[in-house]
Amino acid sequence: MQLQVLNSPFSQEQAELLNRILPTLTDQQKLWLSGYLAASQFSGAQAAAPAASQNAGQAVSKDVTIIYGSQSGNSKGLANKAAKTLEGNGYLVTLSSMSDYKPNNLKKVQNLLIVVSTHGEGDPPDNAMTFHEFLHSKRAPKLEGLQFSVLALGDSSYEFFCQTGKQFDDRLEELGGTRLYPRFDCDVDFDEPAAEWLEGVLSSLKDAQGAGAAEAAAAASTLQTIESEYSRTNPFKAEVLDNINLNGRGSNKETHHLELSLEGSGLTFEPGDSLGVYPENDPALVEQLLNELKWSKEDQVTVKQGDVRTLQEALQSYYEITTLTKPLLEKIAPLSTNEGLKELVAQGNGEKLKEYINGRDILDLVRDFGPWGDSAQEFVSILRKIPVRLYSIASSLAANPDEVHLTIGAVRYEANGRERKGVASTYVAERLEPGDHVSVFVQQNENFKLPKNPETPIIMVGPGTGVAPFRSFIQEREETGAEGKSWLFFGDQHFVTDFLYQTEMQKWLKNGALTKLDVAFSRDTEEKVYVQHRMLEQSKELYKWLEEGAVVYICGDEKHMAHDVHNTFIKIIAKEGGLSREKAEEYLAEMQQQKRYQRDVY
The missing domain is CATH 1.20.990.10 (NADPH-cytochrome p450 Reductase; Chain A, domain 3)
Structure with missing residues (x-):
C-alpha cells in the first residue's frame, strides 16, 4: 500500500521516504516502531506543560549524548545501561565511543554524559586518546550551552585515581559547560555508585522537565532489569574441567591453562573478550x-x-x-x-x-x-570489596562449545620480609581443581576484535600469558576457514620449559591456520632477546604486511613490553617507509583511528 500526499499530513519528500522504507520493515520492526511513536507522543504530551513555562520560551532538550572511553569494557557497559535507561524514559540518546565521535559535534550538544576509565598511570584508554587530545587542545570549541556530567572509573590503589575523568570534568567546565550533575569517581566495585550517578543524572534531567526525583529514582531502577541472567552482578558458577601447569619442570614460572564449563549459562563471547573471575583470599x-x-x-x-x-x-x-x-x-x-x-x-x-x-x-x-x-x-x-580479575579469553567458542579457557601466570614474590601471592592467580594455581566451581562473567571488549573481513592479514604480538587472546584468534580463524594471513610473535624465558602451547602452534603452522611464527626466549642467550628484537629482524616483511592493510594486535605488560613494541613499530615504519619519526607516529596513530592497531594491555 502506497502512502499518498493528498490524504496524509506528509510532504511529497516525506511520503517518498516513507514509501521507500516501510516495505522493507519486518513485522517485528513495524510493531516496535508503532510502540516507539506512541511512547514518544505520550512523553511529548507530558513534557509540553513544563516546557511551556520555560523562560523566554526556551525548550528543554530531550536529546542526550553519551560518549564513553573504555579499555576493558566496563565504561562501555555502563554507557549502554545509561542509554537504555534514558531511552526507556523518553529521551533521544546518541551513544558513541570516543574513538568514533567527531569532537566538533559537541557544539550542537545540550546534554552530555561522559563515562570514562583511567588506564595505567593516569592515562586515557586507547579509544579515548584522540578525543582527549582534541578536547585539551586549542582547537576545542567553546561549549557555553552545554550541560554535562562525568562518570569516572578507576582503581584507588593507583596514584592517579580516576585521573582521566577528572581531566574531562575540569576541561568541559573550562570550555564553558555547566554540570548537570556532579562527577562520580568509582573504585573497582563500581556498580552501586554508577547506579546512584545515573539516578542523579536522570533526576536532574527530569527536574528540568518538571518531574520529581522520586520518579527519576523509580526510572533509574529499570537499570537492574536490563541485566542478562548472568552478569557482573550475578556471576555464573562455572565448573572447573581442567587445570594444567603449562611450564616444564625447572621453569621459573608457573602458568596455568584453566578450562571452565559454561554449559547451561547462556553466556557467549567473541575472540578478544575477557572473562571476569571472582577470586578468594589465601x-x-x-x-x-x-x-x-x-x-x-x-x-x-x-x-x-x-x-x-x-x-x-x-x-x-x-x-x-x-x-x-x-x-x-x-x-x-x-x-x-x-x-x-x-x-x-x-x-x-x-x-x-x-x-x-x-x-x-x-x-x-x-x-x-x-x-x-x-x-x-x-x-x-573501611575495607573495599575484592576486585574482580579480568583475563583475556584463550579459546574460541566456535571451536570449544560451552567452554571457556584462560591462561594465568601465578604471581609470587618477596616483599618486606614476607612471601606475597597474587590473589586470583594463586587461587587458580593452588586451590582450584576439576569439579570445583568459580564465579565468572563475560566482559565484552570491542577494542580488541578480529577484522570483519576474514581475508585481512593480522599481526599478533603476545609474549608470556599475552598469547592468550591469540590462541582464541587462531582457533576462531581455523574453525571458520578464514583465509587471511596471520603472524604471531611469541616470547618467554626458556624454549624448553616456557614455550606455551607449543604443540598447538606447530599444528597451526602445518595446517595453515598460522602463516608465520617468530619466537624469542630471553634467557637462552647471553644477550637477552625479546619479541621486539625479532620484529626488527623482520622489518621489511612487517612493513609490507602493514602496507597490505594488516591489523596489529598487542597483548601483555603495558609498562615495558607494550611500550617497547610500540616504539619498535615506529622505528620499522620510519625506516622502511622512509619517514621521519613524527610522520611514523602519525602513520601509527592513523592505524589506531582505523582500528588497525589494537592493544589489550595490563
Whole structure:
C-alpha cells in the first residue's frame, strides 16, 4: 500500500521516504516502531506543560549524548545501561565511543554524559586518546550551552585515581559547560555508585522537565532489569574441567591453562573478550590476620544489605586484604589511636606514605599500627570489596562449545620480609581443581576484535600469558576457514620449559591456520632477546604486511613490553617507509583511528 500526499499530513519528500522504507520493515520492526511513536507522543504530551513555562520560551532538550572511553569494557557497559535507561524514559540518546565521535559535534550538544576509565598511570584508554587530545587542545570549541556530567572509573590503589575523568570534568567546565550533575569517581566495585550517578543524572534531567526525583529514582531502577541472567552482578558458577601447569619442570614460572564449563549459562563471547573471575583470599593469610585481630573469627559482620557472614568468611571471600591504598589509610587514621599512623597520613608526608604502601597489605598494617575500630563491623567497614580479575579469553567458542579457557601466570614474590601471592592467580594455581566451581562473567571488549573481513592479514604480538587472546584468534580463524594471513610473535624465558602451547602452534603452522611464527626466549642467550628484537629482524616483511592493510594486535605488560613494541613499530615504519619519526607516529596513530592497531594491555 502506497502512502499518498493528498490524504496524509506528509510532504511529497516525506511520503517518498516513507514509501521507500516501510516495505522493507519486518513485522517485528513495524510493531516496535508503532510502540516507539506512541511512547514518544505520550512523553511529548507530558513534557509540553513544563516546557511551556520555560523562560523566554526556551525548550528543554530531550536529546542526550553519551560518549564513553573504555579499555576493558566496563565504561562501555555502563554507557549502554545509561542509554537504555534514558531511552526507556523518553529521551533521544546518541551513544558513541570516543574513538568514533567527531569532537566538533559537541557544539550542537545540550546534554552530555561522559563515562570514562583511567588506564595505567593516569592515562586515557586507547579509544579515548584522540578525543582527549582534541578536547585539551586549542582547537576545542567553546561549549557555553552545554550541560554535562562525568562518570569516572578507576582503581584507588593507583596514584592517579580516576585521573582521566577528572581531566574531562575540569576541561568541559573550562570550555564553558555547566554540570548537570556532579562527577562520580568509582573504585573497582563500581556498580552501586554508577547506579546512584545515573539516578542523579536522570533526576536532574527530569527536574528540568518538571518531574520529581522520586520518579527519576523509580526510572533509574529499570537499570537492574536490563541485566542478562548472568552478569557482573550475578556471576555464573562455572565448573572447573581442567587445570594444567603449562611450564616444564625447572621453569621459573608457573602458568596455568584453566578450562571452565559454561554449559547451561547462556553466556557467549567473541575472540578478544575477557572473562571476569571472582577470586578468594589465601586461607593462610586470612588465618594470620585473624590471629592479629582482637575479635573472634565467628563474629558476625554485614558485608552488604541482607548479607551477614562470620568475620572469617568475610575476610576470605568478600574483602580485599592484600592491597593498601592512600584513601584506605586516610579513612583508618581517624579510627586509630596510633600516632604513627596519623603522622604517616599527615599533610606533606606523601612520599613516605607512598613508600610504606608499596608491597604491604592489611596484615602489615595491623601489625605495624594495631587494629582499628571498636568492633569487627567497624574494622571491615573501611575495607573495599575484592576486585574482580579480568583475563583475556584463550579459546574460541566456535571451536570449544560451552567452554571457556584462560591462561594465568601465578604471581609470587618477596616483599618486606614476607612471601606475597597474587590473589586470583594463586587461587587458580593452588586451590582450584576439576569439579570445583568459580564465579565468572563475560566482559565484552570491542577494542580488541578480529577484522570483519576474514581475508585481512593480522599481526599478533603476545609474549608470556599475552598469547592468550591469540590462541582464541587462531582457533576462531581455523574453525571458520578464514583465509587471511596471520603472524604471531611469541616470547618467554626458556624454549624448553616456557614455550606455551607449543604443540598447538606447530599444528597451526602445518595446517595453515598460522602463516608465520617468530619466537624469542630471553634467557637462552647471553644477550637477552625479546619479541621486539625479532620484529626488527623482520622489518621489511612487517612493513609490507602493514602496507597490505594488516591489523596489529598487542597483548601483555603495558609498562615495558607494550611500550617497547610500540616504539619498535615506529622505528620499522620510519625506516622502511622512509619517514621521519613524527610522520611514523602519525602513520601509527592513523592505524589506531582505523582500528588497525589494537592493544589489550595490563
